[in-house]
Amino acid sequence: MLLKLSLxxxxxxxxxxxxxxxxxxxxxxxxxxxxxxxxxxxxxKQNSVISSIQLVFNVGSVLLAFITFFYxxxxxxxxxxLRRKELGMxxxxxxKKRKISQILFLETLVLGIISLVIGTIAGAGLAxxxxxxxxxxxxxxxxxxxxxYLPSIMMTCGFxxxxxxxxxxxxxxxxxxxxxxxxxxxxxxxxxxxxKGFATVLLALIGLAGLAAGYYALVHMEELREIGLFIAASAxxxxxxxxxxxxxxxxxxxxxxxRVWNERKLNAFTFAQLxxxxxxxxxxxxxxxxxxxxxxxxxxxxxAFQKNVSLMxxxxxxxxxxxxxxxxxxxxxxxxxxxxxxxxxxxKVDDAGIYYLKDDLLADPPLINTIGLEDYxxxxxxxxxxxxxxxxxxxxxxxxxxxxxxxxxxxxPDWQEAVTGEFINSYEMINGKAVRIVDQTTYSGIQGEExxxxxxxxxxxxxxxxxxxxxxxxxxRLYADETGAEGPQLYSKYTTYASLYAFTSGTxxxxxxxxxxxxxxxxxxxxxxxxxxxxxxxxxxxxxxKIGVRQEWLVGSIYKELFVVFVFPALxxxxxxxxxxxxxSFILEEPYVGIWVPISIFLVIYTFYYWxxxxxxxxxxxxxxx
Amino acid sequence: MKASVLEVRDVQKIYGNRGESxxxxxxxxxxxxxxxxxxxxxxxxxxxKTTLLNVISTLDRPTDGFxxxxxxxxxxxxxxxxxxxxSQKLGFIFQDFNLxxxxxxxxNIALPLSLQGVSSSEIAPKVHKVAQTLGIQExxxxxxxxxxxxxxxxxxxxxxxxxxxxxxxxDEPTGSLDSKNAKSLLxxxxxxxxxxxxxxxxxxxxxxxxxxxxxxxFIQDGKLYTEIHRTQDRQQFFKQILDVxxxxxxxxxVR
Numbered sequence: 001m002l003l004k005l006s007l008x009x010x011x012x013x014x015x016x017x018x019x020x021x022x023x024x025x026x027x028x029x030x031x032x033x034x035x036x037x038x039x040x041x042x043x044x045k046q047n048s049v050i051s052s053i054q055l056v057f058n059v060g061s062v063l064l065a066f067i068t069f070f071y072x073x074x075x076x077x078x079x080x081x082l083r084r085k086e087l088g089m090x091x092x093x094x095x096k097k098r099k100i101s102q103i104l105f106l107e108t109l110v111l112g113i114i115s116l117v118i119g120t121i122a123g124a125g126l127a128x129x130x131x132x133x134x135x136x137x138x139x140x141x142x143x144x145x146x147x148x149y150l151p152s153i154m155m156t157c158g159f160x161x162x163x164x165x166x167x168x169x170x171x172x173x174x175x176x177x178x179x180x181x182x183x184x185x186x187x188x189x190x191x192x193x194x195x196k197g198f199a200t201v202l203l204a205l206i207g208l209a210g211l212a213a214g215y216y217a218l219v220h221m222e223e224l225r226e227i228g229l230f231i232a233a234s235a236x237x238x239x240x241x242x243x244x245x246x247x248x249x250x251x252x253x254x255x256x257x258x259r260v261w262n263e264r265k266l267n268a269f270t271f272a273q274l275x276x277x278x279x280x281x282x283x284x285x286x287x288x289x290x291x292x293x294x295x296x297x298x299x300x301x302x303x304a305f306q307k308n309v310s311l312m313x314x315x316x317x318x319x320x321x322x323x324x325x326x327x328x329x330x331x332x333x334x335x336x337x338x339x340x341x342x343x344x345x346x347x348k349v350d351d352a353g354i355y356y357l358k359d360d361l362l363a364d365p366p367l368i369n370t371i372g373l374e375d376y377x378x379x380x381x382x383x384x385x386x387x388x389x390x391x392x393x394x395x396x397x398x399x400x401x402x403x404x405x406x407x408x409x410x411x412x413p414d415w416q417e418a419v420t421g422e423f424i425n426s427y428e429m430i431n432g433k434a435v436r437i438v439d440q441t442t443y444s445g446i447q448g449e450e451x452x453x454x455x456x457x458x459x460x461x462x463x464x465x466x467x468x469x470x471x472x473x474x475x476x477r478l479y480a481d482e483t484g485a486e487g488p489q490l491y492s493k494y495t496t497y498a499s500l501y502a503f504t505s506g507t508x509x510x511x512x513x514x515x516x517x518x519x520x521x522x523x524x525x526x527x528x529x530x531x532x533x534x535x536x537x538x539x540x541x542x543x544x545x546k547i548g549v550r551q552e553w554l555v556g557s558i559y560k561e562l563f564v565v566f567v568f569p570a571l572x573x574x575x576x577x578x579x580x581x582x583x584x585s586f587i588l589e590e591p592y593v594g595i596w597v598p599i600s601i602f603l604v605i606y607t608f609y610y611w612x613x614x615x616x617x618x619x620x621x622x623x624x625x626x
Numbered sequence: 627m628k629a630s631v632l633e634v635r636d637v638q639k640i641y642g643n644r645g646e647s648x649x650x651x652x653x654x655x656x657x658x659x660x661x662x663x664x665x666x667x668x669x670x671x672x673x674x675k676t677t678l679l680n681v682i683s684t685l686d687r688p689t690d691g692f693x694x695x696x697x698x699x700x701x702x703x704x705x706x707x708x709x710x711x712x713s714q715k716l717g718f719i720f721q722d723f724n725l726x727x728x729x730x731x732x733x734n735i736a737l738p739l740s741l742q743g744v745s746s747s748e749i750a751p752k753v754h755k756v757a758q759t760l761g762i763q764e765x766x767x768x769x770x771x772x773x774x775x776x777x778x779x780x781x782x783x784x785x786x787x788x789x790x791x792x793x794x795x796x797d798e799p800t801g802s803l804d805s806k807n808a809k810s811l812l813x814x815x816x817x818x819x820x821x822x823x824x825x826x827x828x829x830x831x832x833x834x835x836x837x838x839x840x841x842x843x844f845i846q847d848g849k850l851y852t853e854i855h856r857t858q859d860r861q862q863f864f865k866q867i868l869d870v871x872x873x874x875x876x877x878x879x880v881r
Contacts, residue, residue: 265740272728543724546685547785548713549741550706 009086010107021115027071028119028160030521033127034064035152036145037510043145063233063294064521069163070287071525076108076167080174083107087175101172108171112164120156124148130516131509200246207242210235221583232583237290240572244286248568252278266549270557273537274564277530284529285569288522292573292602295518297580299598302511304584305504307593310462313497318367318382320461320493322425323454323471325478333467334456341367342456345423350448353434356419357443358389366455368417387412394437396420397430411437423453428479428488461493468494515598523609526569530562530613534620541621554622559614566610574599629697631793631825632659632682637691639677639848651677652688653848659793659827664819666839667829668867670874674848676797679829683716683795684708696792713741717786717794721801723778725770731781732766738789756784759822760814776807780814787824794818796828800835812838833871837864844870 010017037043038061087100128147214236217228224231256271278285321337323330334342343364347356365385394411397420411419419435438446458464472492479488541554577599584591639652651674659665669675680686682693684700693700696715703711718724725734732753739749757763760780765773773781779799786794796815800808816838818824830836837860844851854870856863 264746265743268729268733268737268740269726272726272733276728539724540726540728543726545709546683546712546718546720546724547738547741548709548711548716550709552706553741 009083017111021111021118024072024112024115025119025122027068027521027525028116028156029123029126030517031064031068031159032120032123032152032156033130033517034061034514035155036123036127036147036149037513039151039155040146040149063237063290064518065159066237068159068521070283071521072160072163072167073170076171080104080171097176101175104175105168105172108168109164112160112168116157116160116164119160120153123156130513200250203242204246204250207239207246210239210242212239214239215579218580219582222585228583232580236293236576236580240289240293240576241283241286243572244289244568245282248278248282248285249275252564266544266553266557269540269544270561273540273557273561277533277561277565280533281529281565284525285565288526289569289572289576291518291522291525292569292606293576293580295515295522296573296577296598296602297515298511298513298518299515299601300511300577300581300595301584301591302508302515303594303598304581304588304591305511306501306508308588308590309497309500309504311590311593312500313461313493315369316491316496317422317493318369318457319422319455320458320464321454321456321468321471322423322475322492323456324425324429324475325451326454327474330454330471330474333464333471334454336467337456337464338459340457340459342454344452344454346450346452348443348446348448348450349433350446351433353395353436354430355436355438355443355446355448356423358437358439361385361415361418361437362389366418366422367457368414368422370414370417383414385414385418387414389415389437392439393442395434396436397432397434408436411435422455425475425492426479426488426490428483428485431483461497465494465498468492469498515601519602519605523605526566527609527613527616530565531616531620534617537621551622555618558618558621562610562614562617566606566613570606574602629661630658630694631661631663631696632657632827633692633694634658634678634682635692637678637681637688637693639674639681639686640689650848652681654691655845655848655850657843657850659825661825662819662823664816664826664838664840665828666836666842667827667845668831668833668836668842668871669845669851670831673845675829675831675845677848678845679795679797679827682827683718684712713738714789715792717789717791719779719782719786719794719796719799721798723770723775723782723802725778725782725785727770730767730769731762731773731784734770734781735766735785735788738785742789752788753784756788759787759818760784774807775803776810779803779807779811783811783814783818787818793825793827796826796830798830798832799828800830800832808835833864833867836867837861842867842870844874846874 038058083104087104090100091097124147131145131147214232214234217224217232217235221228221232252271252275256268256275321334343366345356345360345364345366347354349355367382367384370381370383389412391409393408394415395408396411396416415437419437420430424430424435461468472490472495475492476488476490479485479490544554545551578595581591581595634655634657636654636656637652638650638654640648640650642648655674655678667675667678677686681688682695684703688701691701695711698711698715700708700711725731726737729737735753735756736749739752744752753766754763757766760783762777762780762784765777765781770778770781779802783794783799794815799815800811803811812835815826815828819826819840826839828835828839836842837856839856841853841855843853851874852870854863854866
């Protein structure tokens with residue numbers, strides 16, 4: 001009989017249950033999506049530049065599990081709050097507590113299983129959707145990524161079943177401890193602000209210390225390594241939660257204490273709402289801040305790896321274009337680009353060596369990268385070779401060294417960098433030969449094919465990927481034809497870039513994947529929490545309307561209130577990201593490159609989300625005007 | 627001759643659209659309340675007294691007819707004007723107090739003034755004055771949950787009066803109070819009416835509460851049924867009210 005009653009009341013509260021169900025489904029979906037990456041070790045290892053990527057994913061899994069745990073917990077207490085009054089009434093009418101606990105337990109479990117089934121299916125769908133979208137957008141192909149991955153399904157189901165069992169037991173226990181009257185009066189219980197004293201100060205200090213420790217670990221990730229990662233993840237999380245629990249209410253109370261502000265228009269109400277909300281939402285807001293940090297951080301991290309590819313490519317070579325034995329097609333290609341500097345140098349090749357003509361080199365001294373040289377200056381990485389070459393012949397790579405004749409000197413390091421580092425784009429070209437710089441007379445005496453090499457710098461080599469690709473293809477063919485080598489490896493700036501790009505794309509994919517997962521989780525978390533409390537606010541707004549508050553003021557109050565609720569986690573989350581990007585500084589040249597992209601993506605999503613929440617909230621609480 | 631503070635003429639209220647099943651909640655009600663009057667509106671459940679209160683309090687629009695409060699025709703006003711009008715000219719007391727439980731009593735009372743843009747320094751003396759009138763100075767810094775039902779209703783009355791409204795509209799103000807608190811509130815309302823010149827319109831179906839009024843209008847089926855004036859003492863008036871209610875055939879509706 002009770003079961004029948006419970007079913008019919010569930011049907012009546014279909015809308016509330018739907019919100020709950022959607023919330024659960026979203027969290028399961030995201031958890032599953034994450035697991036498809038986290039558990040697919042082969043894929044992550046193959047597609048990442050970080051050797052300990054699996055550890056990153058494991059830490060991420062733990063974090064997500066942690067957050068999901070909270071989330072499910074909220075969802076379940078929301079379920080209990082929906083049913084309290086009704087269950088209390090059954091009890092007053094003589095139903096046994098045991099029976100009611102059983103029913104609640106069953107309800108929670110059934111709801112959990114339903115959402116688990118839908119969530120896993122949706123997760124697989126979403127994973128493949130997001131996966132293919134990202135692959136398309138990022139122009140990468142991902143071998144071995146499986147949106148429908150059995151271990152992930154097992155993991156998701158296992159994790160959530162345990163979670164549901166746990167929370168439904170907690171619900172049952174809560175119910176067992178409450179008296180009938182407590183339940184009936186559930187709605188009258190109030191949002192009281194507790195006076196907080198010493199404990200708050202202590203917690204706030206612990207929170208700040210946690211945050212400091214976490215930040216320290218993030219900045220000094222290189223020395224601390226795995227321990228650092230662990231400290232950063234746990235200390236920052238704990239610090240964030242504690243700060244939201246302790247400091248935010250203090251801040252809002254301070255707002256309220258300002259009498260002039262408080263008594264202007266609806267401010268008293270707005271601040272009061274805010275105070276109540278902030279007290280209720282501290283944990284959710286902490287969670288949101290963490291999710292924002294993780295989401296934006298993951299995107300920024302992936303992005304940074306990708307962006308650093310071009311920086312790494314820049315490190316290798318100064319010149320964007322190196323063409324040996326240029327053909328008309330190469331000149332055509334050069335014409336299509338905005339060339340900032342273009343030099344041509346003649347040289348001869350015979351079986352023993354490569355001979356560059358000194359006059360050509362001195363006429364247009366080339367630029368070199370000083371990174372391997374003694375006079376390396378990080379601010380002025382590129383310099384023009386200026387060492388004079390008074391002797392007739394300079395040599396490098398002569399084997400054995402004794403071969404050097406009386407007129408032959410060892411090549412100065414900067415010239416060596418130029419003719420071996422900048423001029424040469426494939427090992428096949430040297431192939432054990434000596435490289436020399438010779439004067440005109442010696443040059444003329446050398447029996448060998450005369451060739452030339454064109455070096456050029458363009459305004460931005462990323463603009464000419466297609467042309468550069470074709471040039472490199474012709475160069476590859478040239479070396480293949482001359483040496484008979486199969487697929488000679490090229491070391492031009494573009495080729496380096498292209499191979500690094502493919503390599504880091506996987507990382508970026510994971511970053512965006514994680515980022516979207518975390519942001520989506522955050523969004524549903526915050527919205528769910530705010531909207532689930534909205535029914536309680538309804539009376540307040542209808543009362544305000546009765547005493548003559550203009551609709552636009554009510555709307556303004558909602559915007560203001562939710563803005564503060566939204567803005568705090570965003571601020572803290574973004575600070576986390578900005579500090580957190582330091583942890584990549586030991587693998588990346590410039591961890592902050594392009595960080596505005598993920599931040600803007602986040603801001604757009606978040607603002608949109610804020611707006612949607614305001615609209616939905618308005619729909620629930622604002623009285624209909626006659 | 628005192629000016630009329632409220633004038634209602636031929637007000638009709640029809641719920642439901644044309645062509646659908648319509649219900650006539652008010653079928654042409656006319657009444658006038660003079661400044662300084664204490665008028666009760668009585669009638670059985672479903673008689674239309676709440677609808678009447680809603681259209682007078684500008685929360686609902688009449689389908690037809692004319693309502694003028696303090697010389698202003700409210701039927702022609704726009705939403706924002708109505709909201710401003712409510713916040714300036716009307717004071718409300720409700721059965722369930724309708725205090726904002728997340729604000730202190732002081733903040734609740736101050737709210738109507740804040741809404742009108744009164745500066746913080748001017749608000750304080752006004753709040754204290756009205757609190758004194760209603761005897762609730764001690765609880766100003768408390769939250770509604772921390773005070774009794776009677777105190778809540780006094781706080782609500784203070785909020786309704788703090789901005790000197792043209793008329794105080796009370797909707798079953800004693801409905802949630804025990805008899806002692808109800809009596810005390812009614813005496814306070816009488817005092818406000820007699821000694822502070824507050825015009826009051828009270829909707830109730832409790833004959834005892836109604837006996838505190840000077841005049842009572844009875845409504846049945848959306849129409850004015852009759853009207854009685856208090857000429858003798860309150861005991862007599864109470865009996866008179868019960869007689870009319872019996873006549874209405876709705877004595878079962880009286881507590």
